[in-house]
Amino acid sequence: MMARKNLLLAVSAALVYLFLYLPLVIVVVFSFNDSKLNAEWVGFTWKWYGKLLYNQEMLTAAMNSLIIASVSAGIATILGTLAGIAMHQYRLRLLQMLVLAPIAMPEILMGVSLLVLFIMVNMTLGLISIMLAHITFCIGFVALAVQARISSLDPALIEAARDLGATPWQCFREITLPLLMPGILAGALMAFTLSIDDFVITFFTAGVGSSTLPLQIYSMVKIAVTPEVNAVSTLLMLVTLVVITVASRLSPAIFRGE
Amino acid sequence: MxxxxxxxxxxxxxxxxxxxxxxxxxxxxxxxxxxxxxxxxxxxxxxxxxxxxxxxxxxxxxxxxxxxxxxxxxxxxxxxxxxxxxxxxxxxxxxxxxxxxxxxxxxxxxxxxxxxxxxxxxxxTTTLIGYNVERLKELGVEPNSWAVIFDPQVLAKIKGKVTVMDDADELFGAALKYLGYSVNDTDEKHLREAQGVIMKAKPYWAAFNSSSYIKELTVGNIWVAHGYSSDMVQARNDAKDAKRDFMVNFFLPKEGAVxxxxxxxxxxxxxxxxxxxxxxxxxxxxxxxxxxxxxxxxxxxxxxxxxxxxxxxxxxxxxxxDQKVLSTLETLDSTNTKVRRLKNKLWTEIKLK
Amino acid sequence: MLKTVQGKVWSKYLLSLPPMAYLLIFFAAPTMIMLFASFRYPGEYGGLAPWLVQDGGQWTLDLTLENWQRLFGTDIYLRLFVKSIGYAVSTTLICMFMAYPLALMIARSGRKSRDLLLLLVILPFWSNFLVRIYAWMIIFSPVGALTRILNGVLDLFGAGPVTLMYSPTAMIVCLVYVHLPFMVLPLYANLEKHDPYLLDAAQDLGAGKWRRFWLITWPLSLPGITAGSILVFIPVLGMFAIPDLLGGTDGIMIGNVIKQQFMESRDWPFGSVLSMVLTVAAVVVVLLGSRLSRQRAGMGGS
Structure with missing residues (x-):
């Protein structure tokens, strides 16, 4: 009985994975395609990767994207986790609005309004202004993931720790935080993904010469995105995967919530 | 690794x-x-x-x-x-x-x-029409006028194979030229007339597309595309390089263009x-x-x-x-708020219907 | 006793102040600027007209309600909202159906494989958005395999050929694709904690697997569903890139019109009006939705 259900579950999950990876296969395969049209298979080549090595602009942009995404996701995860816990424990209407509204705010308006703000306070546009903007729209995603996690937890666990004489900080560190970890991790992954892929808000908040990968790629839209972009996307995926794997090897506790 | x-x-x-x-x-x-x-x-x-x-x-x-x-x-x-x-x-x-x-x-x-x-x-650059030479020849569509993207009778033959620019100024400019007006005409009556032309043609178009028409033309998904001359040069060269069984070419409509x-x-x-x-x-x-x-x-x-x-x-x-062709071309003027709002309203109506 | 209460007050501020302060500065303040902008006149060449004008030595305010009147003067914007909400609701529902088995499977698999499976969900999204959409465009292409196979099958049943490219179907597929992880991740975070003993206990009491699911797993997962739905529904509502690229001639959403105001027609005030309405509408929908689900969860739990 149970096994049949698991089979059904496994098959449907596998189908969803297939859906997720179908376009990705095309992205990766076409990065080896010997035609700049990016439309049908012609032949195998490494040349787009070779070209990429000499494309200083693209590499700098990729580096910028990684830096911005890591920093923004990191800070947004901290702030978002705090907000998520606070929203669950105390009925804070204002905080709830502040967390939800940036998700709902159209990107363009957010981009323009942040640009106006940065100019008003005479801030130089660059990596920092992009990060500040990215953190703004990532907080809500983390907060909601954390909140969804807390709702499923047993409040008795924390009470019990308190009764055993734990200080609030101990209680938070030893009990709450590890229990929340899957939610925090889910939030951090979403924040990283949103940041590394954002175009609109980045366009407005980027300064001269602080281009990110999406900005670079959008500038190529007109001339049909070449396989070089597929190549850089493939590499970026690999690099992120390696970084995360290494990080999780180094500190498995963080990723397992133990 | x-x-x-x-x-x-x-x-x-x-x-x-x-x-x-x-x-x-x-x-x-x-x-x-x-x-x-x-x-x-x-x-x-x-x-x-x-x-x-x-x-x-x-x-x-x-x-x-x-x-x-x-x-x-x-x-x-x-x-x-x-x-x-x-x-x-x-x-x-x-x-x-x-x-x-x-x-x-x-x-x-x-x-x-x-x-x-x-x-x-x-x-x-000029805004003109890029097309698939072989397909249009087969269908007997004459590439010389804006009618290729606006006349329902012509469009009936190439339904779903046409894209126009996702740009109100350019598309209104083309429609105004097709009607014999200036691209900078701000008369509401004329703009409404242009809107009518666009609405009648819209069911035959595949998409409003200002970004990927070069590729769609070269691959052969689209046979007629409204776009910039420099892009069409690119599409023509790409199709040639990819050794397609068709050619991509372009023309400036006789009515004039932007x-x-x-x-x-x-x-x-x-x-x-x-x-x-x-x-x-x-x-x-x-x-x-x-x-x-x-x-x-x-x-x-x-x-x-x-x-x-x-x-x-x-x-x-x-x-x-050359001088003769140049005399049919017009540059777009900067428009004031009132005209922009009017065009925007007409454009949103086009998109929604 | 007193100490605990003090600790609570202290931790309340410690928890809520940093995110609150950040969002007040970088979200609320700029939003207020734009809310104010919705009462200003657009600048003759774009941007905003000055709101204080000097008229013969006297300073006067130059503000207007015109931008708001424009919104209510016609029904096209209302129709746009309805259409966009339609797209957003269908995308959210499809995401929910697809994400649930995936999240459940990940949550029920072993500790070690769980992280990997989760990473696999998000991995495709570290390649660029545009590149992924272009990949879908290759899949949907009229000369592509999918369209040909589909039309071959349709032909067997005597149905006419269809085009996938530039159709609402293509749009929805991509909308779902782009937002799916935002449903899977919060749902997983929620499902991961469910107590397997509850299910075992229910089984011992003779409950069938679907009954067990409906009585236990589903009600407990509602907070995850709610969070996921919010994270899918709202961003889809304001989406413009996918309708732009794949929507064809009819795929327009409110996001496109907002983009039009800021970009093509350089009408910041009206763009602000539309954005404010969209934001408020989205937040209201979400608050209503989460209240409903909380009530249902409360009922399900009891």
Whole structure:
């Protein structure tokens, strides 16, 4: 009985994975395609990767994207986790609005309004202004993931720790935080993904010469995105995967919530 | 794994910025010859850092909010007009620009900047129609008029194989020309008439598309596309390179079309005006100016460039219009709020119905 | 006792102040600027007109309600909202159906494989958005395999050929694709904690697997569903890139019109009006939705 259900579950999950990876296969395969049209298979080549090595602009942009995404996701995860816990424990209407509204705010308006703000306070546009903007729209995603996690937890666990004489900080560190970890991790992954892929808000908040990968790629839209972009996307995926794997090897506790 | 790590290493090595002088340029996508830029970097011992935009409004929004730091911007004529009126632009020091003599007088002293006090022409494109030669021939569609994208009788043969630009000014411009009006006509009655033409044709179109029509044409998904001349040159070459069983070509409709004249300007807030002037002068050198046409397929307002331009390209009247064709072309004027709001309303209605 | 209460007050501020302060500065303040902008006139060449004008030595306010009147003067914007909400609701529902088995499977698999499976969900999204959409465009292409196979099958049943490219179907597929992880991740975070003993206990009491699911797993997962739905529904509502690229001639959403105001027609005030309405509408929908689900969860739990 149970096994049949698991089979059904496994098959449907596998189908969803297939859906997720179908376009990705095309992205990766076409990065080896010997035609700049990016439309049908012609032949195998490494040349787009070779070209990429000499494309200083693209590499700098990729580096910028990684830096911005890591920093923004990191800070947004901290702030978002705090907000998520606070929203669950105390009925804070204002905080709830502040967390939800940036998700709902159209990107363009957010981009323009942040640009106006940065100019008003005479801030130089660059990596920092992009990060500040990215953190703004990532907080809500983390907060909601954390909140969804807390709702499923047993409040008795924390009470019990308190009764055993734990200080609030101990209680938070030893009990709450590890229990929340899957939610925090889910939030951090979403924040990283949103940041590394954002175009609109980045366009407005980027300064001269602080281009990110999406900005670079959008500038190529007109001339049909070449396989070089597929190549850089493939590499970026690999690099992120390696970084995360290494990080999780180094500190498995963080990723397992133990 | 090793490969990934070596790329990572390279990324880190690449990050320290060179100490050379920097020039920040804000230009249309894919609208410069990289070879010429490299030549300039060599000559001045500086570094040209480019940012790109893909629509006048993107650029204007960014400049209007006060973004500074660009030394050289390449806007289209109607944007130049707006930027001048907003007092964003620096007067050009003609003494530092000896190559000004190379510019074709026909493109100087235009109404958007009389006397070229703030701007100098850089390149131009027309908005025209690219098409699949074989398919249209088979169907007996004559490629000569805007009717190809507006006349329901013609469109019935190519239903679902047509894209038009996702740009109110360009599409209204084309429809107004088709009706025999000026592209800058602001009479509400005429604009409504143009809206009617667009609405009747819309069911036959596959999409509003300003971004990927080059590819769709070259792959053969789309047979008729409304777009910029330089893009169509690219589509034609791509189709040839990919050895398709069809050819992509383009034509300027006999009713006339929109001409976009792009210019070099220096913002008042520019940090490195001297270097910007130096680059403008460099780009007006005949040979350098020709690089733009040869690489990008844009028309050239530089008379001294003509001898260096690929003769095959030079012969195309859609790219290098002769006097007769030129008289049918019009540049778009900068519009005021009222007209923009009206057009926007009509445009939203088109999109929604 | 007193100490605990003090600790609570202290931790309340410690928890809520940093995110609150950040969002007040970088979200609320700029939003207020734009809310104010919705009462200003657009600048003659774009941007905003000055709101204080000097008129013969006297300073006067130059503000207007015109931008708001424009919104209510016609029904096209209302129709746009309805259409966009339609797209957003269908996308959210499809995401929910697809994400649930995936999240459940990940939550029920072993500790070690769980992280990997989760990473696999998000991995495709570290390649660029545009590149992924272009990949879908290859899949949907009229000369592509999918369209040909589909039309071959349709032909067997005597149905006419269809085009996938530039159709609402293509749009929805991509909308779902792009937003799916935002449903999977919060749902997983919620499902991961469910107590397997509850299910075992229910089984011992003789409950069938679907009954067990409906009585236990589903009600407990509602907070995850709610969070996921919010994270899918709202961003889809304001989406413009996918309708732009894949929507064809009819695929327009409110996001496109907002983009039009800021970009093509350089009408910041009206763009602000539309954005404010969209934001408020989205937040209201979400608050209503989460209240409903909380009530249902409360009922399910009891």
């Amino acid at each position: 090793k490969r990934v790590l070596s790329v990572l290493m390279l990324l880190f090595l690449a990050s320290p910025v060179l100490a050379a002088e920097e020039l920040h340029m804000f230009n249309w996508n894919d609208y410069i010859s990289e070879e010429v830029v490299a030549g300039f970097e060599k000559e001045c011992g500086c570094k040209v850092i480019q940012d790109y935009y893909s629509g006048t409004e993107e650029m204007m929004a960014k400049l209007q909010a006060g973004a500074s730091g660009y030394d050289l911007v390449i806007p289209t004529q109607n944007a130049v007009q707006a930027l001048i009126q907003q007092d964003f632009l620096e007067k050009l020091d003609k003494a530092a620009l000896p190559n000004i003599k190379n510019e074709d007088p026909g493109f100087l002293n235009r109404s958007y900047d009389p006397g070229n006090i703030y701007s100098l022409p850089y390149a131009y 001409l976009a004249l792009d210019n070099m300007v220096i913002p008042k807030k520019a940090k490195n005006k001297k270097l910007a002037l130096q680059l403008i002068n460099f780009l007006m050198d005949g040979k350098n100016a020709a690089g733009l046409s040869n690489d990008v397929g844009a028309g050239n307002p530089n008379a001294a460039a003509l001898p260096f331009i690929n003769p095959e390209l030079k012969e195309l009247t859609a790219i290098f219009p």
